[in-house]
Amino acid sequence: MGTIELVATRYRPEQDVQPWEQRYTVPCSEDMSLLDALNYIKDELDPSLSHRWSCRMAICGSCGVMVNGEPKLSCKTFLRDYREAGVVQVRALDNLPVERDLVADISGVVEHIEAVKPWLIRHSTAPVDTAHTQTPEQMARYHAFSQCINCALCYAACPQFGRNPAFLGPAALTLAQRYNLDSRDEGSSERMPWLNAEEGVWSCTFVGYCSEVCPKDVDPASAINRGKVASDINYGVNLFRLLRGKSDA
Amino acid sequence: MNQQQADIVIVGGGGAGLRAAIAAAESNPGLDILLLSKVYPMRSHTVAAEGGCAGVIQPHDSLDAHFDDTVAGGDWLCDQDVVDYFVRHATEENLRLEHWGCPWSRKPDGSINVRAFGGMQIERTWFAADKTGFHILHTLFQTSLKYPAIRRCDEYFCTDLLVEDGHCAGLLAIDMRSGEQTLIAASAVILATGGAARVYRYNTNGGIVTGDGMALAYRQGVPLRDMEFVQYHPTGLPGSGILITEAARGEGGVLTTCDGYRYLQDYGLGPETPLGKPQNKQMELGPRDRLSQAFWHEEQAGRTVATERGAAVYLDLRHLGEQRIQERLPFIRDLARTYVNVDAVHEPIPVRPTAHYTMGGIQTDRHTATCLPGLYAVGECASVGLHGANRLGSNSLAELGVFGRLAGEQAAERAAQGLAVDPQRLRPQAEAQAAGREALRTANGPERLAALRDEMACAMEAGIGIFRVPAQMSATIEKIAELKARYQQLGLKDGSRAFNTEWLQAIELGFLLDVAEAMSHAALARQESRGSHQRPEDFPARNDALFLKHSLARQQPGGAAEVSWQDVVITRSAPGERHYGGTTVQGANR
């Protein structure tokens, strides 16, 4: 079985003025996830360590932390992969305020997600008793972007968000694209102001790390940069209209 | 102590809670609706549902057939008026989700696709690949954002209900980020807190599924109904209990022993169906209780596979081929790869039964109202009378929509009558409750939280598992009583307020122990075998003469649960045999 060293960055708002590191020794078996290790610490070594988790199957999005400097889901990270490194460094997700220990304050991220009108917008309402037609090909156009579990790893990966927390960021902009690309949706013009805004797609400089860390292969970098194309086209169309004296403003 | 007021407060941001919030906001946009949850709504365990959501849609299907399957699947313990209402409204809820953007899987022509599911004689399970619950939950959450009437308190942990003059008048909650207690007064409270399978050692549920709502109601004298019925899902991953959806079998996966034999044919579920041609209600698509029981026998007979993480059988998908697996079951492939290091395209997945679903819950009438005025319950925490002794897969997601909407509308109606109690009047009892919570936070007894929790989970597994034998049941009952006593001697180490998860887990353990108590007493009292409740040694058969009844567990002040009985509503399907395998299937005596 063996053991491995786990160094957790602690921050307890009531006692601490700043974060500090605590070292634990945890068992390390072949199938033990980092989440199992954190729960082991909580149960057996130090009940005061706080972390979030629920599904332990990489779908609820609760358990994101920085592991040796990379944003990861702790339930989808395995200790066996750190045997060589010899130590696992864990801290709360980067670029976000730390509520306590490994718990980051994600309320800002959730607000960004809420801001982009992430729901199906229809102007012509469909009858209650039939479904829209949507072919598998049409669904494929947005399907990857609908797989986001809101884990915020991409926010921890984004230096632009780190610089400017007002940047709507990967998951929120991806969600806007998810609906814009849905054949049933008629709301892309309502979402356009968000894409175009200072804090929208143009704050992205295509670092691309968000897509690398995304545990669900959502590819937010692609979504955002396709948003730039859409924003450009929208700009062009508006300019054209303006020149012809038909501003839609 | 902080204080808030709302017209309706909904505890739980899963599928049921979100649907209720939307329904309340739609039926009366002027209301102040507070959605309170101990996790951000999209973390709720609805997110983990994989397989699908029932609703009659094919031309050769009928509401009667869905009714029959549900009632027979529930071993005639379903309230048939409730089932009727349910089957009539399930499809419209699925369509509503479609209109809200849910990416239901489609046929090539763009119409809705449905898949086969255990216990359903005709394909009527809507699905979104193998992440149905995830898509439903995110669709509902995102849709809820467009209603200004809905306010949220994310990461608020409800600890107590407040009752004034025999009415539920609000609740007490901990703001998890600050650790401060908050009194919330409301004209109506809806509990939508989900299931309780975390009372078991091996289960498919997330860490948050701790029966909170059930215990909250139980402590106020509201009965918990049919708590002895706990569904074991036949295909969880050994060790972790992570679910491998029934859809894997609906798509054609088969279950085999170590030597590749499809053992289900020996348990009245045959004849063997050809590989890749699953037949509704036969073999691998028999009901869950039967499949889990068959595993138990195979394990006794030593024909299971020994894995590092305990006994298992094989779920073989290889004959489906990579393309179909990738298209229909991508998440399953990913889970098996990640958690047991098996690529389902090339190897069979080891699986075993794990605790999955609580059929029982807070007793409600068919309109989701509990016997405590002002308190409603919906979703897995409730027992509206739909599932009887065994739930059919894909009926529970559909339940969230149908009864979530109903609960929202009912609560909105009540709230419009302006029955709110002045929060000031709730203050004294809230403060008394809060003091108890505070005492727990700094408790310094000798007992360890993790130890009590593990002992409870093992005792439940031993006594109230797939098969229940009297001696072990009694031992479990005693054990739970002992644990409840030791719980009073708990010692907590943290002591702080901000995001103190040790404190919250301790409160959850209190809830779990209450739920375990209700389950074990109800199980002992039901002296028959029905659905998921099997007593092969002392009462191997169903006994309609005595037990065609719902059990009601009530908490006794200072003592164990007391069990009484309530008649089942039977309208048009008299109890018959449950037929599976090759024989024709019909609710008997119709």
Added chain:
Amino acid sequence: MRKPWQPQQPRDWWLHNPAYRRYMLREATALPLMLYTLLLLAGIFQFSRGEVAFAAWLSWMQTPAALLLQGIALAAALLHAVTWVALVPKILVIDSDRLRIDPRQVLRAHQLGALAGNLGLVVATLWLLWPAGGA
């Protein structure tokens, strides 16, 4: 009581992670390219000042230091081109009911386009310079 810790993004954030270093390298390719552009501008300026000045500039361009600079600029230009072209399929997705092009084809087309463009430039330069060089 809440008292969230507000982390500051460190100045050297881009040193902390290989992905950031790769990104910074891509962005940094702009620097040698800018330098090279300045050199060319200097050349034009010298050209306008007469033959002698231009010849001096030309011979300076052939000193080892200048050649090294041009080599770096060439490498940077190539790196920039390759990494940007590789990103194209993520940005330019052609997929509608009327027209769908496989992303791999989009990538291939851009790679070919970039190659053809560069080859064209080289050929055109040679063609323009040949008679002058021969004369």
